Amino acid sequence: MELDPLILSRIQFAFVVAFHAIFPVFTIGLASYVALLQGLFVATRNPLWERLSIFWTKAFAVVFGMGVVSGIVMAFQFGTNWSNFSQAASNFIGPLLSYEVVTAFFLEAGFLGVLLFGRHKVPAGLHLFAAIMVAVGTFISAFWILASNSWLHTPDGIEFRGGHVFVTSWIDAIFNPSFPYRFAHMALASFLTGGFVVCGVSAWYLVRGREVEANRKALSMTMWLLLVAAPLQAFVGDEHGLNTLEHQPTKIAAIEGNWETQSGAPLLLFAIPDRGIQGNHFEIGIPKVASLILTHDPAGTIPGLRDTPVDEQPPVWITFFSFRIMVGLGLLMIAFAIAGLLLRPRGRLYTSRLYLRGLQFMTVAPFIAVIAGWFVTETGRAPWIIYGHMTQAQGLTPSLTGGMALFTLLGYMAVYAVIFVAGIYYLTRVVDHGMEDQIDEIERPMRPLSTTHVSFDKENPTSRG
Amino acid sequence: MANIDLSIIWAIIIAFSIIMYVLMDGFDLGLGILFPFAPDEDSRDVMMNSVAPIWDGNETWLVLGGAGLLAAFPLVYTILLPALYIGVFLMLAGLIFRGVAFEFRFKSSRHKRWWNLSFAGGSAVATFAQGCVVGAYIQGFVTEGRVYAGGALDWLTPFSVLTGFGMMAGYALLGATWLVMKSEGHINQWARRLIPGLLFGVLAIFAVVGVWTPFIDDGVRERWFGHIQIIWILPALALACAFGIYRSIKAGREVMPFLLTMGMFVFTYLGLLVSRWPYVVPPKFTLWDAASAPESQLFLLIGVLFVIPIILTYTAWSYWVFRGKVRVGEGYH
Ligand code: HDD
């Protein structure tokens, strides 16, 4: 069999962007958290807040560094593998990505230095300002990149002339129909990610009885955040789905695993969608509920996949299962948030081992949910690269051969495997090292990862290089 | 508005971000290339510390160059990247390993050797790949319609390998002169001793490339041996800088060699630009062929003209904060 550059490029894009994405969702949430801690410290002068802020700034620095390195790769992906797409869409995508660089990346880079290393060089107020600017920068970055991505799903404000996109209204193109939903959903996803990581790590310390006072504070405030954010996410997700029903009915059909357009469609809890037979195996569903959710009417009509020609159908089973993973985890998050509230009386929130252990496991949940969510969105768009206008096959780089694509795919996998293992190992070392004796360490570190003076090697935790 | 040529303004902005990138990331990549030859581990610490606070920001100019090309001259972006596919991957892989090594080396005692290797290897590979890009650019690209139509390894020729080595020598020279400025004692002495050799290497490759280039392309020959003689001032100035570097090193100057090396890069770069102007995807497409829609160029220009001065201010400020010599054992970390 010939190596297919299209499939390989799709896998490569999904791989590098998913790898990149796990860092931003974390840093967006954490940047706001660090700014909040810093603000509490400035307002109350309680040293506990400063301790927490120093510790979480260290973790932030490590993740941010990995986000930068993997992001530089993303900047070149569009040109190397999707050059026809880039050429067609450049009039819109180009300015947006450039605006991201000049308004977000330079802002983040600018104030990051002060945030990480300026704690004792600048007044606390200025330091707080830097923390806020970094947090703002991450949101500006998300704004531009999600505007470009949403536009690929629901293109608006443009016209095609001679195979090229021309922008007729920047406002319509940037604030395209799916953008507000995607931005809200992604912002909440970032808060959930930051929140569950903070909770999980605090729980880990509490189980070990380390730094109890600070970690109780951290856990408590973060659980309040989750109590708001988790249910809100389900609500926003639902609205997002309604919007998708309007603009990308095929994607909804794939999410629901619904082949025949029908009224009173069931909500499938499990099924194995099969494009070959244009139907499902092993369906388990609740009658009429899908119609109820999507149209707010048990007899409402839900689009079916068979309305779309077979070669324009998305890879249904990926969309279908990814969606169930995301929603399942979302419901689990709500359950954890509510359980936390119920455990508050008599402080069992801080002492119930079972619950704290559970929180530790939940640390990975938002990451999985985020990647699953992107798989829903992106596979549900297939085979379109610009929905309704250009297919992935048309967007591919013409000179790309299967061999070239395979070479770089394996290359990125190898490189990222090394970096990822080293990074995770290092983060666990930061956590393990803890916040007990960090005050003297913060004097003069000058680079992102070196704010963390933890030795990379287990045997020698105090070496400072 | 109509009589202002946006494409020319954009060509200047992009050319500016590229040379910013080359100068700023150039010296820290150069330090990576010199890394294995450093006299001892202390010197390596000083070398890394001298660029640690700034290298991050330096690389952002590369991202701006890439995104800016996509926005203002999409044709350049969509022909060069496919043409340089393998080379771009190697460069990115190099930059990743090098970036991570920066951060992990100091925390490591057992694995230090590996991070040293990853820093030096990553820097060398990334630099070599960038040099090949320059060579491939001078040679031009095979296109059909508006897409690249050549093979995966067209960019790898004896000529581009030569420019690859030229880039390594050039960045190493930038790194060595930077180190003269930022270090003292035996490290300073060591860096000084390297400079004449590196300078000679750069000039030798410069000469070969200079003689070779006009034979590669008629347009380039026409440009240099045609009627616009004023452009010969550029290589003359580059040579004057080279001479100045040698003199200032002998005279024991600290800052001058670095400034003159930057000057040498700038004049060589300008020489390269005039060789091909106004072609941005040689040999076929001019910058007007490659331009994006005027409304897109304008939309972005408004923001960029406003933000770039702010970025430059910040950059200058952060260099100011970290001015002065770096001493053994008193790193920034
Ligand atoms: C919702 C958020 C989000 C998403 C979907 C993406 N990014 Fe990103 N990116 C960020 C949020 C972000 C960030 C939070 O702003 C980062 C993380 C670390 C950093 O420095 O900024 C970042 C870093 C980052 C960098 C490095 C910036 C630097 O040098 O400082 C580049 C070049 C990109 N990204 C490019 C992309 C591209 C081309 C993407 C998609 C195809 C993409 N990112 C998806």
Ligand code: HEM
């Ligand atoms: C950051 C989180 C993101 C994740 C995890 C993600 C994931 C994915 C996945 C899994 C695919 C493959 C779909 C398929 O081939 O069936 C894909 C495709 C694609 N995505 Fe995203 N995506 C993300 C963000 C973005 C953004 C921000 C953009 C653009 C601005 C984008 C542009 C594309 C394009 C152009 C494709 C088509 C190429 C392809 O099908 O592989 N993605 N993405």
Ligand code: HEM
């Ligand atoms: C609990 C109920 C949830 C519902 C009903 C829901 C609904 C949806 C829907 C319908 C989409 C596809 C949008 C489209 O492209 O058409 C989506 C995408 C996505 N979801 Fe969820 N979601 C839920 C929970 C979560 C959680 C808990 C997370 C992560 C913490 C998450 C992260 C994402 C991400 C990252 C995307 C892709 C980006 C986007 O299109 O917004 N979702 N979600």
